[in-house]
Each structure stands twice: as structure tokens, then as C-alpha cells.
Amino acid sequence: MNKACYIYLRVSTDEQAKEGFSLDNQKRACVEYAKNNGYQIKSAFLEEGKSARTVERPEFQKLLKAVDDNPVDSVIVYKIDRFARNVADFSRIRKEFRNKGVSLISIVEGGDVGNGLIGNIFASVAEWESEVNGQRTKDALRQKYRDGWWPGWAPVGYKNIRKNNKKIVVPDPITAPLVEETFNLYSTGNYSYVRLSKEMFSKGLTARNGKMFCDSSLQQLLSNPFFYGLMKWGGTEKTGNHTPLITKALFDQCQLTAAKHRQFLIRQRKHNFLLRGIVFCSEHSSRLTAEWHYYHHNGYKKDRIGYYHCYTPGGCPGSFIELEDMEKRVANLFKNFQFGQEFTELVRQKIRKHFEGGRKTFKSERQIIVNQKRAIEKHRNKLEDLLVEGVIGRDVFKRQHIKLQEQINNLNDRLVELEGRQKLDINLVDEVLALTRNIHQTYLEAPPHxxxxxxxxxxxxxxxxxxxxxxxxxxxxxxxxxxxNHIIIRSHLLPRLDSNQQP
Known part of the structure; x- marks a missing residue:
């Protein structure tokens, strides 16, 4: 009658797989040993990417439960350090196996290591090797950081590759442009974290789990200096060798935008009053709030009148001012401003450069989307071929085909949006030029945002x-x-001008 056994296999890194510790190699050796020694394998437990320093490994826990519920004659492992790298854990589990009549067999160590001193010696060696390897890994990561290379997993927008026998971080051609666009959009001040997450998710930017960024994750991304070239690791800072996705100026603008959002509490509102967060009560130095007063009979010319006023407890009668009157007075402030000729010419030069760079950016972004679309279409065509050849069933085909078609439709939408954005850039340039010519008139004609x-x-x-x-x-x-002197001010017409940022 054959003896019964379980086999346990573990690999923690790709390097171990390359060094001969791959799961396939371990399994081959364990199966061969079981066959040659009259064992019937009841179950095999395969652990990938887990360290043996702890027993809290999913497959290892399943093995322990299997031994408790259905004891066998032996548990076979390729090598003791595949089973445990901690003498205390090894000794405890070996004793539990022994009490159940289960032997622990290690192929490399030459057989049964469940009894006697030899098992503890091998376990001690495994623990020592683990500590040495851990220290070597830490030292290697420190040196890698000193050399200017990121020692960890690449953040979103980058990917880890091996170049000249060294692991480095490089921009991901698919997600890097999306990360850059995320910073550009946020810097405008028009996006909350929620709105920006939804916008970029529709364009293909996801968190590591494939889902839309949550608020805190997007905040971490937008406040990570790695994207402009600065690495932070182990309590130190260093300029990295990796390619920045954004400029330091854009990063700083996003931090300023975040600070203003915290100040102005940017969110969707039922009534989005134009001057909310800008106008203050001189008496109490508090922001003016705004609200509508509604009239429900025909005795009034208007059905509602808006007011700005101070919300200080106890009231502040001197702060009440009608919405239209307040907004008109603020608009009249712009009559006092005019850009200087030198600055106006500088703006025109910048616009010319913007157009030149914009055309290049447009072509580059369009080509990225087209390449993504072609890759998905190629995948879709291959899927259709598999259906015709009978390799896959209709249900699998329909499910995958719908998913691929949705991705293609999203890319088509992005192409349309890109075309629209180029037109928007032209309109924005026209707006900027108008502003340099006549600030007041441009403000009056501008939409609320x-x-x-x-x-x-x-x-x-x-x-x-x-x-x-x-x-x-x-x-x-x-x-x-x-x-x-880039802005000329008719100061005798302007209320007291104060550059002090404190009220």
C-alpha cells in the first residue's frame, strides 16, 4: 500500500526562479522523489512571491490545515528554506508534525529532517542566510538610491525595466502622457479630485488595482515630487536619473491649486455665485456669503433678488449689497488696469511658441491614441479568428469582444476630444490676446468660469x-x-491697493 504525502513548493522572487528554484523545478524533484519512494501525492501547495520568514502564507496555512484535518505520512519539500527561514517556526511546526505522526522530508538535505539535531541546524543556516540576504538587499537598495536610481516599484506613469543588467525606472509610453495631462488639468483650478479622477479614468488612467483613483490616492500622485525628478527615500531627498514627466513649475502650480482648493472649498454647488470666496467684510475680515431672496406675488418686478452679506453671528447690516450691484462694482475695477506694451509683445511671442509646441504635442498625443487603437483592433481581429477556428466559444467571444469594442469606442472619443481641445486652445489664445488689449471689456464678455x-x-x-x-x-x-510695470494702474481711481496677503 502506497504511503500518502503532501508536497509544498515556494518561490519568492524571479531571481530564485532563474537560479533553479522555480516552482516547476521544485515540483519535478518532489514528484520524482515521491514516485521513487512509494508515495502517493494527495495534494500540492504552490506558493508564489512569498517570503519564508513568516508562516502567514496562504498556501502554507492551507498545508497546515490539511495536515490537521487529513494527516498523511509525510510532507515533502525541495529544501528546508522553502519551508521555513525561522528556527522557532521550524521547530514548533516540526514538533506538531511529529505529534501527528507526519514526517518532514527535504530532498536537498537528504531525507527526513523532522527528527534530531540535523533539522534545526539546517533551519538555523536558512535563517542566517535569510538575514544576510536581507541585509544585502537593503545595502543594494541604498547604493542604487545613491547612484540616482529609484530602488522601489515604479509609480503610475513609469515602469520597471532591466537595462545593462540593472533595473531602472522609465516612462510608460501609455500612462506617462496621462499622468502629465492629470497635472496640467489640475493646475487650471477647474477640477476637484473627484471630477479629475472620473475624467482621467475615462481616458484610461487607473490605479494599480485597475480601478479609478480615490481622492487620497490622486492627492498623493499630485503631491509626489518624483514626477518632476526629485526622489524621496529613507528620509532623504535626491535628484534622480529618471526622466521627469512634468516641470517643477507645473508641480508647484498644482500645490498652489491644492492650497487654494482647501481655502475656497471647491465643490459642486446648487448656486455658484461669481464672487464667492473673493469678497470679504472689512469690518469682520470674513468672507461674504450669497443667497437668493424669492418673491411669490406680482408686486415685485423680479421673482428673486440676490444678496452678498457677512455671516457673522449677530448680523452685519453694512455688508448687505445686491448681487448685481456688487458684481458691477467689481467689474469696474478692471477699468483701472492695462497691460504694458512690452508685456503684450512678450505674450504674443509666447503664444507663437505655444502654437508651435501645441502642434507637436497634438501630433504626439494623437499618434499614441492611434497606436493604442491599432493594438486593440489587432487583438479584436485575433479574437474573431479564434471564434471562426472554433478555439473559443460564443460566450467567451461575446464577453471579450464587447470589452475590446468599449475600449476602441473610448479611444475614438478621446480622438474627438483631442480635436476639440485643439480648437479650445485656439479660442483660449484668442481670449488671452483680447485680455492684453482691453482687460475690462474682455472680463465683461467672458463666461462665468x-x-x-x-x-x-x-x-x-x-x-x-x-x-x-x-x-x-x-x-x-x-x-x-x-x-x-507690466501692468499700468490708474491708482487714483482704484480703492486702496494692498499686496499684503494678510487681511
Missing amino acids: LKRHYLRFFFEGIYIKDKEITRVVETPVFATLRRQ
Whole structure:
């Protein structure tokens, strides 16, 4: 009658697989040993990518449960360090096996290691090797970091490759442009984390688990300096050798945008009042809130009137001002501003460069999408061939075909969006040129979302008292342009101008 056994196989890294410890090699040796020694294999437990320093391994736990529920004559392993690299764990589990009458056999160590001193000696050697290997790994990672290479897994937008016998991080041709676009979109200030996650997910940018980025994960991505070339590891900072996906200027702009979002609490609102977060009460230095007052009979010319006012407890009568009056007074501030000729010419030069670079970027992004589409179409065509040849069934074909077609449709949508974005760039350039010619008129003709951009470009805050603008606080950008005479101000018509950012 054949004896019964379980076999346990483990590999922790690709390197071990290449060095002869692959699961296939281990299984071949264990099966051959079982056959030659009259064992019938009841079950095989295969563990991939797990360290033997701990017993908390899924397949190892299944083995222990199998030994408890259905004891066998022996458990066969290729080598003791495949089973355990910790003397305490090895001794404890070996004793449990012995109490159940189960022997532990290691092929490399020459047979039964469940009894006597020899098993503990081999386990001690395995534990020592594990500690030495662990220290060597840490030292190698430290040296890799010192040499300017990222020692860990590549973040989204990059991939790990082996080049000249060294593992390095390089931009991923598919996700790198999407990460760059994520930074560009967020820097505009028009996107919350939720909206940006949905937008980029529709374009193919996913977290490592293949799902849409959650708020915290997207925040971590947008605040990771690795993308502009700075590595942080082990409490130190160093400029890496990897290719940056963005500039330091774009990264800093995103951090400023995040700070402003925290200040202005950007979110979807039922009533999105134009001056919310910009106008303040001079008396209490608090932001003015806005609300509609509705009238439900015919005695009034309007069905509703909007008001800005201070929300300080106890009331602040001097802060109440009608919405239209307030927005008109703010719009009139722009009558006092005019860009200088030198700055206007500089903007035109930048626009010319923008057009030149934009055309190149458009062609590059379009080619990436086309290449992705071709690859998926090739996969779809191969799937159709497999159906015709009878290799796959109709259910599998339908499921995979629908998935591939959805991906193709998404890429087609991205192509349309890319074309539309190029047209939008032209409209934006026209808007910028108009702004340099006549700031006030451009502001009046701008849609609400552009008006908010103009307001935040010029003003940190506008202070109100008794329905009058008493003080305006300029942004650092506006202050710099003013000091360099790039913006001409008719100051005698302007309320007190303050570059101090504190109210």
C-alpha cells in the first residue's frame, strides 16, 4: 500500500526562479522523489512571491490545515528554506508534525529532517542566510538610491525595466502622457479630485488595482515630487536619473491649486455665485456669503433678488449689497488696469511658441491614441479568428469582444476630444490676446468660469463696507507684474491697493 504525502513548493522572487528554484523545478524533484519512494501525492501547495520568514502564507496555512484535518505520512519539500527561514517556526511546526505522526522530508538535505539535531541546524543556516540576504538587499537598495536610481516599484506613469543588467525606472509610453495631462488639468483650478479622477479614468488612467483613483490616492500622485525628478527615500531627498514627466513649475502650480482648493472649498454647488470666496467684510475680515431672496406675488418686478452679506453671528447690516450691484462694482475695477506694451509683445511671442509646441504635442498625443487603437483592433481581429477556428466559444467571444469594442469606442472619443481641445486652445489664445488689449471689456464678455479665473489672477480678496469697495488685496503674480510695470494702474481711481496677503 502506497504511503500518502503532501508536497509544498515556494518561490519568492524571479531571481530564485532563474537560479533553479522555480516552482516547476521544485515540483519535478518532489514528484520524482515521491514516485521513487512509494508515495502517493494527495495534494500540492504552490506558493508564489512569498517570503519564508513568516508562516502567514496562504498556501502554507492551507498545508497546515490539511495536515490537521487529513494527516498523511509525510510532507515533502525541495529544501528546508522553502519551508521555513525561522528556527522557532521550524521547530514548533516540526514538533506538531511529529505529534501527528507526519514526517518532514527535504530532498536537498537528504531525507527526513523532522527528527534530531540535523533539522534545526539546517533551519538555523536558512535563517542566517535569510538575514544576510536581507541585509544585502537593503545595502543594494541604498547604493542604487545613491547612484540616482529609484530602488522601489515604479509609480503610475513609469515602469520597471532591466537595462545593462540593472533595473531602472522609465516612462510608460501609455500612462506617462496621462499622468502629465492629470497635472496640467489640475493646475487650471477647474477640477476637484473627484471630477479629475472620473475624467482621467475615462481616458484610461487607473490605479494599480485597475480601478479609478480615490481622492487620497490622486492627492498623493499630485503631491509626489518624483514626477518632476526629485526622489524621496529613507528620509532623504535626491535628484534622480529618471526622466521627469512634468516641470517643477507645473508641480508647484498644482500645490498652489491644492492650497487654494482647501481655502475656497471647491465643490459642486446648487448656486455658484461669481464672487464667492473673493469678497470679504472689512469690518469682520470674513468672507461674504450669497443667497437668493424669492418673491411669490406680482408686486415685485423680479421673482428673486440676490444678496452678498457677512455671516457673522449677530448680523452685519453694512455688508448687505445686491448681487448685481456688487458684481458691477467689481467689474469696474478692471477699468483701472492695462497691460504694458512690452508685456503684450512678450505674450504674443509666447503664444507663437505655444502654437508651435501645441502642434507637436497634438501630433504626439494623437499618434499614441492611434497606436493604442491599432493594438486593440489587432487583438479584436485575433479574437474573431479564434471564434471562426472554433478555439473559443460564443460566450467567451461575446464577453471579450464587447470589452475590446468599449475600449476602441473610448479611444475614438478621446480622438474627438483631442480635436476639440485643439480648437479650445485656439479660442483660449484668442481670449488671452483680447485680455492684453482691453482687460475690462474682455472680463465683461467672458463666461462665468473665465471671469473667476480673471478674478483669482488679479485679486486675493476684495473688501466691502457700507456697500463700497474699501480695499483690494492683489495676488503675488499681479503684484510682481505691477512692480515690473507690466501692468499700468490708474491708482487714483482704484480703492486702496494692498499686496499684503494678510487681511
